[in-house]
Amino acid sequence: MTKKLIVIGAGMASGRALEHLFDAGGDYDVTLFNAEPRGNYNRIMLSPVLAGDQTYEEIVTHDDAWYAEHNVTCRFGEAITRIDRDKKTVTAANGDVLPYDKLLFGTGSNPFIIPLPGHDLEGVIAYRDLDDTERMMAMGPDNKVVVIGGGLLGLEAAAGMAARGADVTVVHIMGHLMERQLDEAAGYLLRKALVDKGITVLCQANSKEIVGDNGHVKALILDDGTALPCDLLVMAVGIRPNVALAQDAGLAVGKGIHVDDQMLTSDEHVLAVGECVEHDGAVFGLVAPLYDQAKVVAKTLMGEQGAFIQKELSTKLKVTGCDLFSAGDFADGDGREDIVFRDPARGVYRRLVIKNNVVIGAVMYGDTTDSNWFFGLIKDKADISDMRDTLIFGPAYQGGTPLDPLAAVAALPPEAEICGCNGICKGDIEEAITAGATDLGAIKATTKASASCGTCTGLVEQVLAVTLGDDFTVPTTQSICGCTDMTHEDVRRMIKSQKLTSMAAVWQECGWKTSCGCHVCRPALNFYLLADWPLEYQDDPQSRFINERKHANIQKDGTFSVVPRMWGGITTPNELRAIADAADKYMVPTVKVTGGQRIDLLGVKSEDLPDIWADLNAAGMVSGHAYSKGLRTVKTCVGTDHCRFGTQDSTGLGIKLEKELWGSWTPHKLKLAVSGCPRNCAEATCKDIGVVCVDSGFQVSIGGAAGMDVKETELLVQIPTEEEAVLVIKAVTQLYRENARYLDRIYKWMGKVGLDWIRERIVEDLDERAELVARFELSQSIYRKDPWAEHANTKADRYRPLANLALEAAE
Amino acid sequence: MSVWIDIGALEDVPLRGARMIKTPMGCVAVFRTSENEVFALDNACPHKAGPLAEGIVHGKSVTCPLHNWVISLETGEAQGADEGRVATYQARVENERILLDRAFLRARVAA
Numbered sequence: 001m002t003k004k005l006i007v008i009g010a011g012m013a014s015g016r017a018l019e020h021l022f023d024a025g026g027d028y029d030v031t032l033f034n035a036e037p038r039g040n041y042n043r044i045m046l047s048p049v050l051a052g053d054q055t056y057e058e059i060v061t062h063d064d065a066w067y068a069e070h071n072v073t074c075r076f077g078e079a080i081t082r083i084d085r086d087k088k089t090v091t092a093a094n095g096d097v098l099p100y101d102k103l104l105f106g107t108g109s110n111p112f113i114i115p116l117p118g119h120d121l122e123g124v125i126a127y128r129d130l131d132d133t134e135r136m137m138a139m140g141p142d143n144k145v146v147v148i149g150g151g152l153l154g155l156e157a158a159a160g161m162a163a164r165g166a167d168v169t170v171v172h173i174m175g176h177l178m179e180r181q182l183d184e185a186a187g188y189l190l191r192k193a194l195v196d197k198g199i200t201v202l203c204q205a206n207s208k209e210i211v212g213d214n215g216h217v218k219a220l221i222l223d224d225g226t227a228l229p230c231d232l233l234v235m236a237v238g239i240r241p242n243v244a245l246a247q248d249a250g251l252a253v254g255k256g257i258h259v260d261d262q263m264l265t266s267d268e269h270v271l272a273v274g275e276c277v278e279h280d281g282a283v284f285g286l287v288a289p290l291y292d293q294a295k296v297v298a299k300t301l302m303g304e305q306g307a308f309i310q311k312e313l314s315t316k317l318k319v320t321g322c323d324l325f326s327a328g329d330f331a332d333g334d335g336r337e338d339i340v341f342r343d344p345a346r347g348v349y350r351r352l353v354i355k356n357n358v359v360i361g362a363v364m365y366g367d368t369t370d371s372n373w374f375f376g377l378i379k380d381k382a383d384i385s386d387m388r389d390t391l392i393f394g395p396a397y398q399g400g401t402p403l404d405p406l407a408a409v410a411a412l413p414p415e416a417e418i419c420g421c422n423g424i425c426k427g428d429i430e431e432a433i434t435a436g437a438t439d440l441g442a443i444k445a446t447t448k449a450s451a452s453c454g455t456c457t458g459l460v461e462q463v464l465a466v467t468l469g470d471d472f473t474v475p476t477t478q479s480i481c482g483c484t485d486m487t488h489e490d491v492r493r494m495i496k497s498q499k500l501t502s503m504a505a506v507w508q509e510c511g512w513k514t515s516c517g518c519h520v521c522r523p524a525l526n527f528y529l530l531a532d533w534p535l536e537y538q539d540d541p542q543s544r545f546i547n548e549r550k551h552a553n554i555q556k557d558g559t560f561s562v563v564p565r566m567w568g569g570i571t572t573p574n575e576l577r578a579i580a581d582a583a584d585k586y587m588v589p590t591v592k593v594t595g596g597q598r599i600d601l602l603g604v605k606s607e608d609l610p611d612i613w614a615d616l617n618a619a620g621m622v623s624g625h626a627y628s629k630g631l632r633t634v635k636t637c638v639g640t641d642h643c644r645f646g647t648q649d650s651t652g653l654g655i656k657l658e659k660e661l662w663g664s665w666t667p668h669k670l671k672l673a674v675s676g677c678p679r680n681c682a683e684a685t686c687k688d689i690g691v692v693c694v695d696s697g698f699q700v701s702i703g704g705a706a707g708m709d710v711k712e713t714e715l716l717v718q719i720p721t722e723e724e725a726v727l728v729i730k731a732v733t734q735l736y737r738e739n740a741r742y743l744d745r746i747y748k749w750m751g752k753v754g755l756d757w758i759r760e761r762i763v764e765d766l767d768e769r770a771e772l773v774a775r776f777e778l779s780q781s782i783y784r785k786d787p788w789a790e791h792a793n794t795k796a797d798r799y800r801p802l803a804n805l806a807l808e809a810a811e
Numbered sequence: 812m813s814v815w816i817d818i819g820a821l822e823d824v825p826l827r828g829a830r831m832i833k834t835p836m837g838c839v840a841v842f843r844t845s846e847n848e849v850f851a852l853d854n855a856c857p858h859k860a861g862p863l864a865e866g867i868v869h870g871k872s873v874t875c876p877l878h879n880w881v882i883s884l885e886t887g888e889a890q891g892a893d894e895g896r897v898a899t900y901q902a903r904v905e906n907e908r909i910l911l912d913r914a915f916l917r918a919r920v921a922a
Contacts, residue, residue: 183846338870515870518869519866542868801830802818804833806833806835
């Protein structure tokens with residue numbers, strides 16, 4: 001006897017299940033309900049429709065003729081309002097009551113709408129069905145669109161509308177795009193490609209509210225106050241299984257409708273398939289597992305044995321020109337290793353995650369031709385130990401070529417600047433090589449490249465190697481760390497000349513061999529990026545040593561020391577009282593006077609730091625940066641205020657300098673001193689930068705040291721006015737920031753570039769001095785602020801334990 | 812059978828960072844890698860008991876803030892030429908929450 005099957009929802013999964021059922025000769029009388037007023041179409045092809053690559057007609061999977069041929073009663077545009085499982089009936093919206101033998105849920109999912117103020121305005125849509133797609137297709141050249149969500153769907157929507165000429169901005173809350181499928185490096189390449197398509201991409205951007213005008217969306221406001229005007233706002237932030245009807249019917253429901261391996265719900269006469277189900281804790285958004293489920297549904301309906309098994313999934317983005325692939329598991333597991341390959345020349349990134357000689361995950365960007373091969377290795381759990389060394393190059397290269405360490409330099413365009421001092425581009429050097437200059441000396445002589453500060457020597461040698469091939473051997477130089485073959489100087493020049501403004505950009509364009517660097521390169525890169533791109537780059541606390549991350553010096557027992565700033569070594573009774581009170585309140589075991597003319601509170605617990613800072617802030621004190629590779633102290637003597645030998649106001653100049661320079665980050669710590677006369681009571685001539693006042697002005701000298709090495713400063717310039725002295729010191733600080741290797745004090749840097757090179761830029765070339773001062777000021781507009789106040793106000797939680805399990809575990 | 816204790820939200824631990832939790836027998840460091848994996852280890856380097864939660868997290872390792880020993884987050888073993896090991900505890904993420912195995916923490920009290 002023919003049985004009655006009622007299907008709720010005409011989606012891809014239920015459609016496929018019906019195909020399998022009819023192919024197997026299933027004897028069912030099928031009624032198909034669909035809330036959308038149309039039949040089954042290939043929802044994942046909406047993106048090509050949006051982009052104009054396909055039409056709706058081309059993505060229809062089942063037309064009227066197909067439904068007629070299989071005697072499917074179609075009730076499109078009609079919803080089911082009630083299910084009576086005892087009587088085995090469903091009630092349609094118009095009141096019809098229909099009996100069933102078997103019921104199949106294919107209710108799919110609902111797009112998640114963030115309940116921001118204004119989310120119900122006209123012009124705020126999700127990206128889910130053909131109606132949404134048609135709204136987006138109407139966004140022509142003069143329209144502004146904001147897409148919230150930088151995942152698969154959001155980016156496809158953004159690219160589709162950008163292709164139609166709309167002005168599109170993507171707002172993504174995470175640090176990089178598609179963070180579920182991609183790592184940071186691939187996310188960086190993807191972002192670059194989208195920006196090239198004219199799409200504005202904002203990451204780490206938190207939406208606050210949607211504002212409207214006459215009930216229609218006008219702009220999205222971010223929590224930093226930025227307003228993004230828009231005519232259409234698309235929310236593509238995820239989907240939620242549509243379980244409302246199943247829940248009302250009393251079926252077991254979690255995140256989705258619970259099903260077993262046979263796709264049966266908690267009621268043996270009711271099945272579910274597709275995005276609405278939850279199987280073994282997982283819900284499904286990609287098409288491959290839905291099709292597997294559809295096969296099982298047909299088998300179960302036929303009374304045959306079938307079982308749905310979850311398999312590895314892969315993702316591809318359907319955006320023309322963005323070739324990316326992601327598969328397998330990056331989320332958890334022990335004993336995993338990475339193999340990373342980067343080809344900056346072609347914008348290629350590949351990463352394999354390996355566990356027990358089996359590939360368990362793969363991310364590819366730029367060249368995904370081998371993705372099926374890698375996906376096969378993941379699915380088959382193939383043992384890769386025999387081809388491990390060449391695995392990353394793909395199937396064609398088994399036993400093949402080694403990675404070219406010079407690829408990054410080979411990739412540079414001819415106009416890329418190699419020597420910043422002399423303005424020499426890669427093309428100039430190549431011309432010189434063609435003209436017969438085949439070693440470093442000849443290049444220096446003919447082009448002046450690397451003939452000044454010398455920091456680009458490594459890059460010049462690599463241009464020689466790339467151009468001459470085997471005829472030139474690069475002298476071995478020391479790379480930053482095991483993550484790269486490049487030296488500090490090479491990487492710095494790449495950061496400047498290629499305008500690399502993020503950590504991920506450096507890793508990719510310089511061919512880093514690890515996925516996210518190490519404790520040696522990350523702090524160096526963080527400094528280089530913030531020094532060269534103060535506005536574009538955002539300081540990364542996780543790439544800083546603990547002292548700079550927590551703005552306090554760690555001690556051997558894990559406690560910290562706290563040193564408030566005393567400008568020029570001057571304090572007041574009130575400040576001293578506040579320090580004494582803080583020492584009492586937080587039971588500070590040791591209070592010490594430092595060599596930099598201030599007071600150190602040693603032995604403060606991490607969790608007390610925000611509170612003690614808040615107390616010191618309240619008394620008007622700020623961080624002394626006693627922990628930083630940055631400005632520490634400006635030591636002074638009392639000068640003309642009190643001393644009978646004083647020639648100038650050394651204390652006043654010291655305070656002025658400290659107020660101008662504080663908060664700035666430098667390659668290593670920076671200590672200054674100002675002495676009021678040549679008796680030099682402030683010991684200015686063993687500081688990084690020292691000023692000795694004389695009757696006729698100020699002697700500014702640099703490159704002193706009184707640590708592992710003891711060095712006397714060398715005179716940079718004697719200058720008549722205090723204002724000029726301040727400018728010279730700002731300029732030399734900036735020159736040091738822009739050129740020195742990370743962790744080189746000024747004397748080490750001076751030993752490499754020479755005092756004359758510095759003097760040419762600071763003393764002889766007044767334009768360059770002014771430019772250096774301007775760049776220093778620009779950076780200080782970001783960094784001249786008290787980190788204590790900021791952390792005490794907004795990050796105090798991070799200083800406290802995440803949890804206290806003392807009671808829990810002691811039970 | 813494992814009893815999992817919810818100790819906090821994943822987002823409360825910085826990416827490539829760590830947070831410390833207190834137990835009666837000392838502190839445990841909970842790490843979050845760039846891939847959003849979590850690991851729990853004793854918060855004491857085998858060298859001079861440096862607080863590992865304050866170290867730089869890279870790949871699946873942490874570098875001790877005191878003397879730059881590199882410790883594997885998976886095994887607790889010191890990497891490279893250094894020798895030593897810290898205890899590791901089972902940890903996992905579910906629904907953006909970090910869970911620790913209570914049995915392991917108890918075993919630690921008994922030990």
